[in-house]
Amino acid sequence: MGGGRYGCRVSSPAPQPRIAKNDLPPLSELVAASVEAVGGTERPGQTKMVEAVDQALRRKEHLAVQAGTGTGKSLAYLVPAVRHAVSKGVTVVVSTATIALQQQLVDRDLPRLAEALEPLLGRELNYAILKGRRNYVCLNRMSVGAPDDPEDGLFDTAQVSALGRQVQRLHEWAESTERGDRDELVPGVSEQAWRQVSVTAKECLGGQRCPQAQSCFSELARAEAAEADLVVTNHAMLAIDALEDFQVLPEHDAVVIDEAHDLVDRVTSVASSELSANAVETAARRAGKLVADRSADRLKELGEDLRVAMEEQEAARLDMLPSHLGNTLQALRETAQECLRALGPEPKEADPAVAAGRRAAKTSLEDLNTTAERMLKSFEVPISERWDVVWLSKSFEGKWPPALHVAPIAVGGLLRESLFRTRTTILTSATLTLGGSFEPLARQWGLPSLGTAGPPVPATEDGGASADDEKPLIWSGLDVGSPFDYPRSGILYIARHLPAPGRDGLPKEYLEELSALIQAAGGRTLGLFSSMRAAKQAAEELETDFPVLCQGEDSTSQLVKQFAESPETCLFGTLSLWQGVDVPGPSLSLVVMDRIPFPRPDDPVASARQRAVAARGGNGFMQVAASQAALLLAQGAGRLLRSTSDKGVVAILDPRLSTARYGSFLQSSLPPFWTTTDPAVVRSALTRLTTA
Template sequence: MTKPSLPELLHAAVTAVGGTERPGQVAMAVAVEQAIDDGSHLLVQAGTGTGKSLGYLVPALAHGERVVVATATLALQRQLVERDLPRTVDSLHPLLRRRPEFAMLKGRSNYLCMHRLHEGVPQDEEEGLFDQFEAAAPTSKLGQDLLRVRDWADETETGDRDDLTPGISDRAWAQVSVSSRECLGASKCAYGAECFAEMARERAKLAEVVVTNHALLAIDAIEGAPVLPQHEVLIVDEAHELVSRVTGVATGELTPGQVNRAVRRAAKLVNEKAADQLQTAAEGFERLMELALPGRLEEIPEDLGYALMALRDACRTVISAIGATRDKSVQDEDAVRKQALASVENVHDVAERITNGSEWDVVWYERHDRFGASLRVAPMSVSGLLREKLFADRSVVLTSATLKLGGDFNGVGASLGLSPKAPRATTSPGGRAST
């Protein structure tokens, strides 16, 4: 049987959504198909009214191999998964003679953790998951939210926070979710078989199109811990947001509250000497932060350098001690240990990064009326990271309604780490693509 042409597929998809074909949309789809076939990179500015989503979804679905689509906003993710992809798949099924599967994948903390739900939060937190008063007659907003989550857990198929309506506060969600560092791992967790995050990853492994967000894409590419399934084609929508989202993921932060939390979590798991070393280092860091003035640090002051080295070394000692000791008197010890390690490792990593003093990083103080002072470190540019980690081993299509700066793609191309030779195209609702 003859393979259907891209114009045929696009016509079927546009007709299914009740739209009309637009020359700009056709030109975009052809450019995307060419980039996928060639294994090359492509920048596409698609103005409002172009029909951008179908312009890349149709060639992606026709490709037949896994494609990852990354967006910046939740609104577009939901639009793709709940509206655009179902209708496009239905329309292309008769022509493709197959029904491509699609899935959405988010970071672990976006999914309900059944271990946290049933076993509660390790005891260093200010409040447990459910106390007997909250469970019997919830009188606080937090208690009401948590009881509603418990009821929702019996009916949800995804465990996705965004499927819980109305939503709950960040504080409440933190009681029933974990970060990737805090997770026990499916093989070690009593609730691993019903883990929503793991089920989402399994669905993604079976899908031809995986919809995710810029932040998870950055974690997958930069941190060296694969969370997305293997793919050779990546489409980045809302690409004008990519640099800021990647920079956010690559930014480290230290605050006295964060460091003291690590001290509390580690104290019950390590010997007194290791705990005292971390406590002393934390106190020294906190004293310096009380005097911190907002602004960039062109050089790390000597006293701050010593404080950070003390923190780094104390964290190393504690990390080793946590790994070497076991205390069965600690309730739910594995979860407590994992949470403590996550906190201490985060402090260690940021302190070490700043003391190492990369010429590509910028370090600065911030001060907030509510949260106090923080010490932050971020890359001055992520273009090198993107060039090495994102563009090196896959075909990447970047699209947005606003990619051009000053009439050309040079600025955004440089910020993304793309070669000036990468193909670029501009489309409009009624016009053809121009390069």
């Protein structure tokens, strides 16, 4: 009854027959069997969500569901998705933001679900996990070798030897692995080592040309996913499927997007590109082995020109294109095109090693060409009409070379046309309402305002909608609540008496307040900071009797494990801890956030989005900065209560949550804790909780 070779339950090479919906047991019976299989109990919120998801799938309407921690939302969407897939003979895709949730679904939830439902469905449930090609070992690359791409920093003999040992270990592991999945390799290897044995989708030779196609781990995973009822993937794969000309997901009828609060950021990341001198030099080196004329040499020279042009500029968003940089981008685009022409078409018959080298060179050159062209085009229109934002980044103390970046100002238009107009979509998370409404996130997704059936009005901040769009987008929002009694289980403490946060690190008053709270809580504190600098400052300067772990001292998973196993320990960190810590029980009684997590004023994407909203008459601060802060505050506060028996305090040291005009919007985005601004009340409550 276990999963197949690639995490799939596949009983035969052919698709399972469609079962008429009337021949299937009622949805309530499937839910009851599933809940029993996981050892849980049905909850009112879960029941409401099951019914809403089922109705949305039947009506082909989109649904956003906020389901608090402990609701059992995974089963609430999996069961109706299974029934829909089996009765219609179609595939449903489930997309997550994190590896942890993917593994939970495939390793725990779906195996139990499959076993419980098989007698009721009358057949096995097929499911698969599908990742990007770069996550699988490429047997052809291992056979013919990787392109010669020396990395900066590998001139040290010890580093080269360490890389060689990792690659050798990968070769040995590849001989025994059944799935070739990077996540199965424990302990892992560096990104440099993994690049030696893997390829991107663009670098892949394809099933018709690759001599290893029959054994390819990625192709086998895709073949099994094509036969699955449910395919579990991630937001990045979902975005690639929407963005690229080639298809990466199997044909599917509906999409369930879990952790939907993270969708916009993940799609933005996939839709972004960067350009560096190293990338230009790599393309020139690859092309130089295959191109006879001087174009490859010219490309190498332009790599150095790009380095100089970037060094002349400050790291910042680029509203105007400096002439030196613009001329270099223009020359890069033209020279990359010359190299591509010189490279010519691929010969029909070619040695695998030669074919792999040509494909790697072509991929590098095409990436240079398209990225340079995209950057140049972004400056051809007025600022208020731009779709992309371009910026220059430089590392602190030159730890990595400067790079130019380009990203979409909004992704709502992409999601609207490539997702919502083509598939029934269920979006769910514990955090989807900001300021008590689904509208802020729906606007970013490209959905219309609730109560309207048509597309968003033209020229909205999410990229605008065409008034000629034919198919109306119908969606609804549902908050199924949480099993937690927030007012009785948690306190929201706003340190109204403290000064507003400054730019020069944590004020001493914040450190004193934090120390007093930790002392009252007996340790047991998760400190969520707006920057790593603040987290390290607190860890170093805090006067406390309790041990403090700080993100970066070890892997995040190891630190969280150590924190959970030692109740008196504190854990301080930044963004990934705001969203990724799940520690039920007595080890976590206090969550402290140092300040409202607004995006940095110099954040290029957030500032460009604010400006775009303001240019169209909207409130850029509220729709972008405040919405982002509300989302992170809600995610951070959600770390406190992870089981119905948990109790504790969420403390926000930033007084603006209580004093600023936007404070009510932010507070209404948080769980309905009992709220106070009295430090004595909070310390007393923490002391009682610790000694209980």
